[in-house]
Amino acid sequence: xxxxxxxxxxxxxxxxxxxxxxxxxxxxxxxxxxxxxxxxxxxxxxxxxxxxxxxxxxxxxxxxxxxxxxxxxxxxxxxxxxxxxxxxxxxxxxxxxxxxxxxxxxxxxxxxxxxxxxxxxxxxxxxxxxxxxxxxxxxxxxxxxxxxxxxxxxxxxxxxxxxxxxxxxxxxxxxxxxxxxxxxxxxxxxxxxxxxxxxxxxxxxxxxxxxxxxxxxxxxxxxxxxxxxxxxxxxxxxxxxxxxxxxxxxxxxxxxxxxxxx
Amino acid sequence: xxxxxxxxxxxxxxxxxxxxxxxxxxxxxxxxxxxxxxxxxxxxxxxxxxxxxxxxxxxxxxxxxxxxxxxxxxxxxxxxxxxxxxxxxxxxxxxxxxxxxxxxxxxxxxxxxxxxxxxxxxxxxxxxxxxxxxxxxxxxxxxxxxxxxxxxxxxxxxxxxxxxxxxxxxxxxxxxxxxxxxxxxxxxxxxxxxxxxxxxxxxxxxxxxxxxxxxxxxxxxxxxxxxxxxxxxxxxxxxxxxxxxxxxxxxxxxxxxxxxxxxxxxxxxxxxxxxxxxx
Numbered sequence: 124x125x126x127x128x129x130x131x132x133x134x135x136x137x138x139x140x141x142x143x144x145x146x147x148x149x150x151x152x153x154x155x156x157x158x159x160x161x162x163x164x165x166x167x168x169x170x171x172x173x174x175x176x177x178x179x180x181x182x183x184x185x186x187x188x189x190x191x192x193x194x195x196x197x198x199x200x201x202x203x204x205x206x207x208x209x210x211x212x213x214x215x216x217x218x219x220x221x222x223x224x225x226x227x228x229x230x231x232x233x234x235x236x237x238x239x240x241x242x243x244x245x246x247x248x249x250x251x252x253x254x255x256x257x258x259x260x261x262x263x264x265x266x267x268x269x270x271x272x273x274x275x276x277x278x279x280x281x282x283x284x285x286x287x288x289x290x291x292x293x294x295x296x297x298x299x300x301x302x303x304x305x306x307x308x309x310x311x312x313x314x315x316x317x318x319x320x321x322x323x324x325x326x327x328x329x330x331x332x333x334x335x336x337x338x339x340x341x342x343x344x345x346x347x348x349x350x351x352x353x354x355x356x357x358x359x360x361x362x363x364x365x366x367x368x369x370x371x372x373x374x375x376x377x378x379x380x381x382x383x384x385x
Numbered sequence: 386x387x388x389x390x391x392x393x394x395x396x397x398x399x400x401x402x403x404x405x406x407x408x409x410x411x412x413x414x415x416x417x418x419x420x421x422x423x424x425x426x427x428x429x430x431x432x433x434x435x436x437x438x439x440x441x442x443x444x445x446x447x448x449x450x451x452x453x454x455x456x457x458x459x460x461x462x463x464x465x466x467x468x469x470x471x472x473x474x475x476x477x478x479x480x481x482x483x484x485x486x487x488x489x490x491x492x493x494x495x496x497x498x499x500x501x502x503x504x505x506x507x508x509x510x511x512x513x514x515x516x517x518x519x520x521x522x523x524x525x526x527x528x529x530x531x532x533x534x535x536x537x538x539x540x541x542x543x544x545x546x547x548x549x550x551x552x553x554x555x556x557x558x559x560x561x562x563x564x565x566x567x568x569x570x571x572x573x574x575x576x577x578x579x580x581x582x583x584x585x586x587x588x589x590x591x592x593x594x595x596x597x598x599x600x601x602x603x604x605x606x607x608x609x610x611x612x613x614x615x616x617x618x619x620x621x622x623x624x625x626x627x628x629x630x631x632x633x634x635x636x637x638x639x640x641x642x643x644x645x646x647x648x649x650x651x652x653x654x655x656x657x658x659x660x661x662x663x664x
Contacts (some may be wrong), residue, residue: 246539
C-alpha cells in the first residue's frame with residue numbers, strides 16, 4: 124500500500140524553505156477553568172505535508188485543531204496561517220482565512236436538515252455566488268465522486284452510515300479548494316475496512332492537491348499510512364515529533380509505551 | 386484587653402457555620418449567574434446586530450424563516466385569537482348587562498381585543514411555538530457541532546442563524562397580531578349575534594366609532610418588540626447551550642419560560658409608554 128513517505132520531494136523542499144510553513148503554532152496555551160489542556164505547544168506544517176497528532180484521550184488534540192481554525196481562543200501563544208496571526212481577528216475577517224482551511228469534524232457534523240448534496244453545496248452557495256446552479260451541481264457531483272459517494276445525493280445524513288458521513292464531510296471540507304486540511308479523528312468509530320478506505324482517500328487527495336494537513340487520530344496504523352510526520356502529545360505538550368522511525372528509536376518511556384499499545 | 390482583641394480576630398477568621406456558608410455561596414452563585422447571563426446576552430446581541438447590518442445578507446434564509454415564523458404560526462394564532470374573542474364576548478356581555486351598558490359591547494370588545502388581548506396572546510402563542518422551536522433546533526445544532534461547522538465554513542452563524550430568525554420574528558409578530566385581532570373580533574361578534582342579533586356592519590361601525598390610528602397602531606406594532614424578545618432569547622438559549630440531550634431540552638424550556646416572562650414584563654413597560662406618548 125502507498126504511504127505518504129512515497130512522495131517526499133515536495134516535503135523536503137518545504138522543510139528547506141522555512142517560509143513555506145503554512146500553519147505555525149507557537150507556544151500555545153489553553154485551559155478550561157482549572158484544567159490545563161495545552162501547555163505551550165509548538166507545531167508547524169508545510170504545504171504538501173501531512174502531520175499526524177497522536178496522544179491519549181483528553182490531551183488536547185481536538186482542542187488544538189479548534190484553536191487552529193479559530194473556534195476556540197488561546198490563552199496565550201499564536202496560531203499563524205500563511206504568516207497571519209489569527210488570534211483576535213474579527214469573525215468576518217476570520218472568514219477570509221477559514222476559506223483556505225477545510226475541516227472534517229470527528230462526527231462529520233453534517234447539517235441534518237440538508238441532503239448529502241445540500242451539505243456539499245452549502246459552502247459553495249455562500250462563497251461562490253458567481254456559480255450558476257448547474258455549475259454548482261456539477262461541482263458537487265465531482266466532489267462526491269472524488270470521495271466515492273456518487274450515489275445517494277438526495278439522502279439525508281441520518282440515512283447513511285458513519286463512514287459515508289465522513290466521506291460527505293470530507294467532500295464538504297474540500298468544496299472551497301482549501302490549502303489546509305484539518306482532520307479530526309477521520310477513522311474513529313469505523314470498521315477496519317472503512318478506515319482503510321478513508322486512509323486511501325486522504326492519501327489520494329494529498330497526492331492530487333498537495334495541501335498542508337493536520338490529522339488528529341488515535342489510530343497509529345492510519346497515522347503511519349497518511350502522515351509524513353508524527354507528533355505525540357502528553358499533558359498538553361509535544362513529547363516527540365518526527366518520522367515513525369524516529370518514534371521507534373525514542374528512549375522516552377511514554378513514547379515506548381504508546382507505540383507498544385498501538 | 387489585647388487578649389480579648391486577639392480572640393475577636395480569631396473569631397472572625399473562623400469559617401462560617403456550614404449551613405450559613407452554603408447559603409452564602411448559593412446566593413453568590415445566583416447573583417454571579419444572573420449578571421453573567423445578562424452580560425452574555427449583551428455580547429450575543431452585539432454580535433447579532435453587527436452581523437445583521439453588514440453584508441452579505443442572508444435573504445434566502447430570511448424568507449425561509451418568515452415562512453417558518455409567520456405562515457406556520459398563523460393557524461395557531463388565529464385559533465387562539467378566535468377563542469379569546471368568544472371568551473371576551475361572553476364576559477363582556479355579562480358584565481355590561483349588569484351595569485345596563487350593553488350598547489357599549491362593540492367598543493368594549495374592539496378595544497379589549499386590539500389593545501390588550503390580541504397582542505399579548507399572539508406574543509405568548511408565538512413564544513411557545515417559535516421560541517421553543519428555535520431554542521431546540523439551534524441547541525441541537527450546537528451540540529452536534531453543526532454551528533461550529535458553519536463557522537468553520539467561513540459563514541457567520543450570527544448572521545445566518547440568529548439575525549434571520551430574530552428579524553423574521555420582528556417582522557411577523559405585528560402581522561400575526563392583526564390576524565389574531567381580526568379572528569377575535571369575528572368570533573366575538575359571532576358569539577354575540579347568536580345570543581342577540583347584531584349585524585356585522587353595525588358591530589364594526591359602533592366598535593370603531595371615534596377611534597384613531599393612535600388607539601390601534603401602537604398596540605399592534607409593539608408586538609415587534611415581543612418578536613425581538615422571542616427571537617433573541619430563543620437564539621441565545623439555543624446557540625449558547627452546553628451538554629447533550631439535556632442541554633437541548635433545557636434550551637427549549639428556557640426559551641419559552643424566559644421569553645414569556647420578558648414578554649410580559651416588556652408589556653408592562655410598553656403599555657405605560659404608549660399611554661404616555663400616544664394618548
